[in-house]
Structure formats: structure tokens, C-alpha cells
Amino acid sequence: MLSFERVRIRKADPVKRVGTFELEPLENYNDGEAIAEASRCIGCNMCSAACPASLDIGGYVRSTAAGDPAQTIRIIMETLPFPAIIGRVCTHMCEDVCVLYDGGGPIAIRHLKRYAADKFDDYGEILKPQKRKFIGKRVAVVGGGPAGLTVAYYLTLQGVKVTVFEERPALGGFMKTGIPRYRLPQNVLDKEIGYILSRGVQVKLNTAVGRDVKFEDLMKEYDAIFLGVGNHKPRMTGTPGSDAPNVMHATEFLERVSFGEKINVGETVAVIGGGFTANDSARTSLRLGAKHVYIMYRRRDVDRPGYPSMNADEEMEEAEEENVEYVWEVTPFEYVKENGRVVAMKYWKNEMVSQGKGRAKPVPIKDKFYTIKVDMVIEATGQETDYSFLGSYVEKLRLNDRGEPIVDQYGMTSIPGVFTGGDSTNPNRDLISAVRDGDIAVQGILRYLNVMDQVSYDDLPLLDRFKPYSYTAAAEAYASRGLE
Template sequence: MVKKVVKKKKKSFASRGSGAAHVDSGKRPIQAPKLPGCMDSCPAGNQVRRFVTTLAQAEKFGKTQDQALEEAWHIYTETSPFPAVCGRICPHPCESGCNRIELDGAVGVNKIERTIGDYGLEKGLTFKKLTEEKRLEKIAVVGAGPAGLTCAYQLTRMGYSVTVFEATEKPGGMLLWGIPRYRLPEDILDREIQRILDFGVELKCNTRIGTDIPLDDLRRDYQAVFLSIGAHKGKLLGVEGEDAENVLSGVEFLNRIHHGETIDVGDNVIVVGGGDTAIDAARICRRLGATTSIVYRRTINEMPAIDEEIEEAQKEGIKLEYLAAPAGFVKENNRITNMKCIRMELGEPDESGRRRPVPIDGSEFEIPATTVIAAISQEPDFTGFESLIDGRDWFKIDDHGALLKEEGIYAGGDAVNLALASTAIGQGRGAAIAIDFKLRGLEPPIPGDLPAITTKRLRMDWYPKADRLEAESLAIEERLAQMFAEVNKGLTPEQAVQEAKRCMSCGYCFGCEECWILCQEQAVIKPRVKGEAFMFDINKCNGCDKCMEVCPCGYIDLI
């Protein structure tokens, strides 16, 4: 099918350029890389197109599958040390930005990411340093979550000595205490963190900065401080009667479960909220044997939780009570027996852009409850950091992660804003780069501003349709019988390569040879080294624009 399409284009353009009627436009082709939607949408700043096309083009460039997977792992870990973790828990905004959605579905970047990460763990791959130079400056990182560990990792790559101070007994932050093991097995997280420690990062657990050690001590002993204290305090509902013993915050519930505590939730659990914490808490309660309902004040379209997790929750028998909000409780002996609710309707959009829920008069109803879990939000514990809070904001930072209130202090992660783990990873890396430049007496770099490429610049008809590969998942009865059995399975390396071949390499040359084949003036130069981009001999070019028009990936511009 591909050959037929290319053949038609050849005839069309050859006949167009063969006559004497051609007039030189005065424009000439240039290599013009562009920003693909996958990379534009990745908060971590991962080189998505590079690691995916490395797998896709392996055979073409004479690489074995193992060579391609190892190369892809090293590309990935330039920006993030957590491929196996993020390949399991990231809601993959990169896929929402994928141009292939308009053809036959986004490339399964997240599943490819997981395969690369698991390969790295299986083969014991190790990180590469950017320099063998050993810097004299010391950096302190407060908090061993994704932002803090990423910052420490990147600074270690640059040659700095980094010490991470963690308040709890084990590193991981919300990756450890907030995400269920059926989504992120503890050994996967442990192994990716251990690799960071083996790389040279020093870790001190059970050390709470702000109480055990004053922040001023760190400022005195270290040349820069990065704060990534997380947001481990859950918020309750603000409804009278919620001080009952069987009302918990989502964060507290997950934390206690992950510390091995047995919690008797009874047989009727209500979870209030629509985010990932609400879904996670509800699914754990199902595994504890409870009938579980989620009460959410908007509709499924506004739920901020990961779509796949919502679908899995429904498969597991969790009832979703939309357009409803808690209004009070019925109590007996300091325990909730029923939760009073009121129906809602959606009004005008609020500051978040979502339509505001408005109570409907006279629509009250009750739901029986043996436990109520409030998973509406969470916040940091700022004990010892009060002076750094900026007005009503939490830690307020500039575009490079530097705290606005205090020079020499940087921040990232949930203590700046509640967001994705990939956002925290991006903030940690950005701060590490800014710290490095600051200590070298340089201005932090301004990110490159490549133009984004959309389907308007792609030849979508050039790419053959190919169904997206989906991984298998554990049967419902098996997952409910095992609290921490991993639900979603990954792709095999062979499947990951097959899925990677669906990538259209938006905005970057992938060696299709279309421009070289169709240029009658022989102005297109085929590279001698496979994998390099095609170049142009401007002296031979007659400005016909064929090369730009036939380029499937939109890499060529005329100026």
C-alpha cells in the first residue's frame, strides 16, 4: 500500500517538474526540525521522538533489538531516571499530543517507555555522567520524591556532591506512599531509586529538615538547596461531623495501607473526589472486600483522574455517583452510618475552566457508609518552612525553579503545585540545570523554541494504517483476590518495537528518501551515515519545492 501511494506521487511530481514552464521561486530548502506534539506535551521534557524512533529504525540502521533498547534507555535517562516507574503511572499526556490520533490512534508511548525501563532493570544498565570533573560545591535536596531524586540525579551527572534528606524511613515520596502497589510494584520503584543512589547520590532518611535540622544549617553548609517536600497532608470535606473515627483523608488512608496497617473499612465505603487518589483509595477498598462508591460533584468528563484508571475502577465494580456532593453525616457513637448528599448541576465555568457544580434544591439523599474517605485534595506540611511561603501561595518559583523569596533556594514538586510525577521530574531537572549555571556564574539557558508541527504539515496519506497494540491486564477476580498484584502488563520488546514503528517521526527526517528520489536536479544529498538527515546542494536547486511537498514528516522548509 505504501509503494502504491509513493508511486502515484512520483508520477505527479515528475511530470510537474519536467517541462520548461517551471519558474524558479527564488526559495531554497533547509533542514527545519520541528517540535512534535508528544514532546511538546511531556512535562518531564523527555525526548520522546528520539527514543521511539530509535526502536522503530533499529533494523533499518543495522542495530540489534538489544542495541536499540539500550540506546533508547540512555536517551530516556538523559532527562529522567524513572522510565520503568513512569511507564506504569504516567497518564501519558504525550499520547494526547500525538498527531497519529487523526489517523488510527496515538502511538503507545507509555507502553514503549515501560518496556525500555524494564529492559534497563533486567540488564542492569547504568547511568552516564556528563563529565568526569568533580565540582567542589555541595548541594542539599530536601525530600526524596520524584522531583528531589531527579534533581539529585541530574546534579550528580554534572559532577556535584548531592545529599538528599528524607523525613520518612524510605525514599520515594508519593510514588511510594501514595500510589498502590497494583499500579507500581514496590520492587520496581526500589530498584530505580537504588540505581540513583549507586550513581553517587547520598541519602539520609528519618531526617526532617525544619525540625530535626534547621533549614538555616543547610543554607550554611551547602551552596544550594532544592526543596521537594511534597504534599502529604490530606484535606477533609469541611462538612460538620467529619471528625468521626471512620472518616479518613485519601492521603492518610493510602499511607497507612502502604505502611502495612490493616484497616477495617467495613462493607460500605464512600470515597469523595474525582482524582487519582480517590480512584486509588476506592480500588484498594474493593480489594478489602467492600462495596465501594465514588461520589463526585461533576461528571465523568470533568474527572481529573487518569481515564484508564477510571475504566478499571468501573470494571472492578466500583459505582460512580456523579453530580453529587456531601452535605452532612448521620452519626452513632462517633461513627458515620450514612452520608447525606445533594444533587448538583453544572453551571458556568470556574477558574479551572471546568463548569461549576451548583446544588439542586430539594434533591438531598443518603448513602449508607461504614467508612468515608475524603480524597478531594492535599497540601504540604510547611513546618520549619513558614518563612518561605509566599502569601496565599505555596513555594513560589521562577521559570528556572528558583524560589522568589530567598536566593540560593530552589523548589519543585507538589509543594509548588499539585501535578503529575512527570511534572515534578521536569521541575527537578530544570532546577538542577539552573543551580549548575548559577554556581558557574552563568545565566540559565533559555529553552529552544522550535515551531510545533501539526497534521497540516504532514502527509498523513503516506503512512499506512496500523492498529495500536494494547497490553493485557489481570483478570478481575485475580486482581481483587490479591491486594498488590500488578494489574496492567507491559509489551514484550518485540511488541514495543512493532508499536514504535507506528511513529511518524513528526518534524524530523527519518530517511524515507522521498525528496532524494523525486529531485530531478540531484540537489538532495543522501547521507553516507545511516540515520543522518538528508542535505541539499543549493547550487543545483531550482526552487521547485518538490522536496518540501513530498516530505511525509514536515522536516523540510523553503526560505
């Protein structure tokens, strides 16, 4: 039956879900729910201006409403090779601009993507891809994360031979190491990465460029190179006491847990930071047995990374359902050690001082400090990219004042034939934006290789076909509703 109200997604019981990594917080729509929800969409495609991968959202929501999830997958995979992954963890900025936001709620675009993707174990059965003849070009992809795998997939469809060099023992990049398994199950990663590999992508795991293979050799052996290396180098606060073994950066913590390590976090964990990685670290700590978990952020809730957005609110809501406690406007200044381990944290409260333009600055009020007992501290305080693996080429890589490579409109760096994208350059630092960068680089690489006259346009990821993408559309739409 047609309804104007968004069809609610069921959630797993928070008490049950914090006891395991196996239970996804959000359940899936059934057929009737998905069709009812999709039937609300008016197909205007206003939302595509906020989708980095510029998906034909109106088109695939309509095919879902018509009971044709196979067509939904065909449309999504025009520019995005991870429907089930993005259907679970996308920041879904498209929903923030949906014209039905104030008319029963935005279309549940992300949930509908997952619904369609989970219908199929093998996308080959519905996509029926044709194998292209080798067009005589070889491309190396450094890093098997979302940007690198997107490049590998769409170039392989064009008959380019692609080899992915991944230093870890598994593909996925941040999808594997940074997003916990309760939000993104391993079998979902395996299905979608497995499909990409089935197209003929070559992979060298446990192979670090700069250590096991010289970058200079890749430059000689390949016609072009894509760097999808992410930003895995931790940025620690340097707070006194942070050299203790029970103080860890979030990227290391999440990566070790993602590879199966059961880290002993004790009873009480303090996570420093306010973004999505802080949330994931806090909720992972609960699943490792912590009883009290605090997220301690130096600014206000409305200043946290990722806000204003519906996604940031949903993530905080899910964390609060699991009893994660947020402590806003604080500055930790000492991790107190006993016998070499941190046992407590001292912090000041902050006041937010207006700077005129831009965000207010947190300033600690130092005449009084507070102490909490902690068994573990996790610093989710950002990370950066280490380019030393480029060897002699590192000097040729021009960086901007934020330390990110300067690229042209197709993602080519200052080193001819070397392209990059994803978390190391994209200000959004989310998966769907990494996919966008991969799509852009595919076109750039094909142009650089001078093979545009041989491409199959049906398999070329073409962006901004419906509305030009805007980096700010979603935040502006969300903020304009006065939800801050």
C-alpha cells in the same frame, strides 16, 4: 508485520486483580508487540510539545522499533531518571497529541517506555556512567520524591555532593506513598531509586527538616537547597461527622496502606472527590476487601480533575472494570455517626449552574436528600504544603495567592539559593511535571553555584529541544476530538 492499528495492551482479569496488590492491571508488551507498535511511529516528535520532560520520543520509539531497548533507555534518561515508573503511571499527555491519534490510535508511548525499562535490572550496564570528580559544591535536597530525586541524580552526575533529607522511612515521595503498589510495584521503585543512589547520592531517612535538622543549619552547611516537599498536608471538607475514626483523608489512607497496613475498610466505602487520588483510594479499598465502592463527585464526569485526557478515561475505565461506581453531581452534607463511628452518609444532588466563563458551579438541590450506608469515608479532596519546617526563613518565602512559592524561570524561590518544584508549585500535579521541575532546577542550581563552565553537557537535562513545551497542548488536542 506493519499495521496501522495500535497494538492493544493485555489487561489482567479484573476479578483476579481486585483480590491482590501484586497483580498489575496492565501487562507488558512482548518483543514482537513492542516492535510492531513502535514501527508505526513516523518520528515527527509532535508529541514532545506535550511531554513536560521534553523527551526525544520519536528517537526512542525508533530505537525500540529497531530492537534496541538499551538505546531507548539512554535517550529517556537524558532528562528522566524513572523510565519504568513513568512507563507505568505517566499521565502520557504525549499520546493525546500524537499525529496518529485518528490513524489507528496514538503510539503507545507509555507502554513502550515500560517495555524497554523492564528489560534491564541495572541501568548502569547500559549507561556506563563515568564518576565525576567532586567540584567542591554541596546541595541539600529536602524530600525524596520525583522532583528531589531528579535533582539529586543530575547534580550528582555533575560532581556535586547531594544529600537527600527524607522524613519517611523510605524514598519515593508520592511515588511511594500516593500511588498504590498494584500500579507501581515496590521492586520497580527499588530498581530506579537504587540506580540513582548508586551514583553516590547520600540519603538521610527518617529525618524531618524542621524537627530533626534545622533548616537554618542546612542554609549554613550547603551551597544550595532544593525543596521537593510535595503537598502532603490534607485538606478535609469539615463535613459534620468527619472527626470519626472511619473518616480519613486519601493521602493518609494511601500512605498507611503503602507502608503495609491492612486497614479494615468494611463492606462499603464512599470516596469523596473525582481525581486520580479518588480512583486510587477506591481501587485500594477493593483490594482491602470492600464489596461496594462509590466515588462521589460534586461536578459532572467531564469536569473531573485530569480530564479531558486519554489517561483520565483509561483510569475511569479500569476502575469501572473493577466495579467502582461513580456518583456525579452530589454534595455530602453529613456523615451520620452511631457509637462514634460513621454508619451512613447524607447527600444532596446538585444542579450545574453556568457561570458564563469558566466551569459551571455545582449547587445543591436542598429540598430532598439521599442516604447511603457506609463503613468508611475517604476524602480525596486535595492537599497543600506546610512550610513551617523553614523556621525563621518562612517569612522570607514569598507565596502567590494560591499559597504556592513564587519562583523564577529556574525554580529559585524568593530565598536566594533555595529552589523548589513538584506538586507544591506545579499546576499539573503529576510525576512527569515534577521531573520537569527537577530538570529545570538542576540548571538553576548549577548557574547559581557559578559552575556552568565545569558542567558536562552530555549529562545536563536539557528541556524543550524539539518543540517548546505547552501546558495546554494535550487537553486542547483531546478536547478538539469532540470526546467530551
